[in-house]
Amino acid sequence: MMPTIPVDPERRRQVAAAMRAVLPDRCVLADPEDTRPYECDGLAAYRQLPMVVVLPDTEEQVLAVLKVCRELHVPVVPRGAGTGLSGGAQPLADGVVISTARLNRILRVDAYSRSAVVQPGVRNLAISEAAAPLGLYYAPDPSSQIACSIGGNVAENSGGVHCLKYGLTVHNVLRVRVATIEGEMIELGGAAPDAPGLDLLAVFIGSEGMLGIVTEVTVKLVPKPAAAQVIMASFGDVASGGDAVASVIAAGIIPAGLEMMDRTSSRMVEPFVKAGYDLDAAAILLCEADGTALEVAEEIERMAAVLKEAGATALTVSRDEGERLRFWSGRKNAFPAAGRISPDYYCMDGTIPRKRLAHVLERIEQMEDTFGLRCANVFHAGDGNMHPLILFDANQPGELDRAEAFGAAILALCVEVGGTITGEHGVGVEKIDSMCVQFGARELDAFFAVKRAFDPEMLLNPNKAIPTLNRCAELGAMRVHGGALPFAHLPRF
Template sequence: MSTAIPDPAVLAAIAARRAQVAAALLRVLPARAVLSEPEDTRPYECDGLAAYRQLPMIVVLPDSEAQIVAVLQVCRELKVPIVPRGAGTGLSGGAMPIADGVVLSTARLNRIVRMDAYSRTAVVQPGVRNLAISEAAAPHGLYYAPDPSSQIACTIGGNVAENSGGVHCLKYGLTVHNVLRVRMVTIDGDVVELGSEALDAPGLDLLSVFIGSEGMLGIVTEVTVKLVPKPATARVIMASFNEVTAGCHAVAALIAAGIIPAGLEMMDQTSSRMVEPFVKAGYDTEAAAILLCEADGTIEEVEEEIARMSAVLNTAGASAIAVSQSEAERLKFWSGRKNAFPAAGRISPDYYCMDGTIPRKRLGQVLEGIARMETKYGLRCANVFHAGDGNLHPLILFNANIPDEFERAEAFGAEILALCVEVGGTITGEHGVGIEKINSMCAQFAPAELDAFFSVKRAFDPVGLLNPDKAIPTLNRCAEFGKMRVSGGMLPFSHLPRF
């Protein structure tokens, strides 16, 4: 195989552009905050979706809001794209760099500005780790509820960008339900506050528009989050099922009974068997599926809810039920679920984590469809997910060293997302769209809907420099992908709009 020799003129132009942008950034940032050598920028070439990589032109690490404002002003003047980055734990390629762009990391803005036990709020900078908020609130008997599996490492700025959830999102909500106010910088360098620490904020509800916008609308510099009282006690039921579909029906039965568990998670046998040797959580590896159902509150409330849930699960066909008898055992049950992704490395060289959301009543149908796809693509899939709100996380197992396996994994994932849309769901839940699902957006949304998304993007970022070419596909892209929902032939390709 021949390798093309880079054109010296092109290389010289790239080097000159890098030098120009670096020099401009060094006028507003200290030298330690500007990385331009490949060996320094290499750690930023991807996020948690390591299958897609791109070396950035430059990485900046500001440590104040004023420095972020200055960086955005430089990039706007020089027309340099900016990719915001938190801890890099995202799983959809949302923080993957652009070759001629700047990665702006908020990792150094990592102060807890204020902890207010009386109002049950915390004001934090975007680089504060999710778990660190709860650790700081613990002496006050409070904690921050959203708890993604990466909570030990992920930052609140990234959580805002992706609208992250976690195993307790069924009862306590996603990031959007637990954030009161966001302070952000626009591409123009203006500092704007969205939301309020009061019960309501004047004007349009732009806070909910901004949360989950994947860094395309502005750079977060400060977040006010809600804190909730730590429950007096919590216990977890591990229910075993001989059939996956029976476990799915049990999920619907619990919600139909008026029970909203603190957490309601499901793992199939493949997941349980890959996790158990890794964590030794006490999982039933003979079961086709297990449900983890948590109750929290006062001792009396928990006892009553455990009894109610056990009755529903038994009626739904559970083959065995185990209830945590101590806090240590409860945490052990959850440790298995939260370590499912790293445990996949024990049984497969690589895995591709999908993220789609479906109506609960369709869980059994979709899991049966995924089983058929395993045969079609010749790849295994471990299913572990937020059953309570229908947020699936299929782990497609593959070996990147085998020719075409990654391509088959990608096709497998795209078909899962198409099935989610077909049954009335959506192509994402909490991982975002990024670059991973951008083609699948074409399968879900019509031209008018995509144009509305771009209208919001243009309102915040008219020059299109913030995380461009992510999350929202152009109509040209959809036409090329062949998945645009054309109505009455009203999509002449020669006039397809671009951002």
């Protein structure tokens, strides 16, 4: 748990007055009871009361806020819907939180270009709802899509259960309009298949609010499939389920969705959602096919054969759209369902090679004994993005510390097997120490060089995502001698 820092009352009055000079009074929150709802994002174990919160209504107001922050040298923390799980929107005691919640208009939906232009506060699911009359939808579908905003999705490069076939946010955003800390509006990407110059759009997506404030996003829309079905495949052990994922991909099949849940997660979800899961299975896979009716029938048949060969003990194919949606509802409600069986949970996010799924699941099971905590495993199995849910009780002395150590050990394992410490939740403050496990001095310097190019004064979301070299050295993850790091990946555990 990170200790909170008291807010300087005099500095708060100064900054709030400066903000009210450029914004309507209703757009500025400075009293502690008004700023309290912004003290954390979805990572509630880390909290800090912000100095001031602003809620601009327009792009011009965003620029005005950034100008004030630059002149007063006030750090800025961008915030979308607050559903992030890595502390990326955690405030600073001496900083301003810019909420984009009121920039929430869908500006245009175009059937001919299959695109939509939206402001950053628009909910992910609202884009698909607006495009539905045209037979189109926005493909990335994070579990929080009913609440999360497209601006936050851009910041974290969010995915979802259908990202295997349709890609992450970076594959579905055509253009972003960005307010820089220096008071300029820039556009990255464009409506054409390619844009001139360096591909800064890909650099910006996933930058966690460290490079600029998104004010407008152009997203790609795709046709709604004519048909879709899901196979629920049961396995007697998690290793067989993990191996089956690799077998499906090796067979040349790219499902619309390929998700895995272990018995712990299935049993915590079923009473909550009544999805119809096999509660006797050690692991279940959800494998979806979409397309025309003939394409779906053929792919379901092929996947069923592969899954049987891989050791599936039972196969259930969704009989109608309602059952298909129930299967997915169970997977998408895994996080809230954890609250039914545990006072607290810690959701991790790492990515591993698909072929190492079985090995990693077995190692996590061993770690449960090591740390004395339960772990429910849910996976975007098709692309190796894992979301272990570590169950603990923060009221019990030492359990939060053990949960954090458990999570860090899982991330170190991801690196060990050739993966990475994040997939779609970002680094934020949660994984900043684990960055020291994965990256060496030259890589961190390159990250900071990009940061300085956009934000030379280091005011945008400082102390998030990229650890300093000193921090890594102090943590013991790097041995520094004469400014050099002879061992780029010296493990901490």
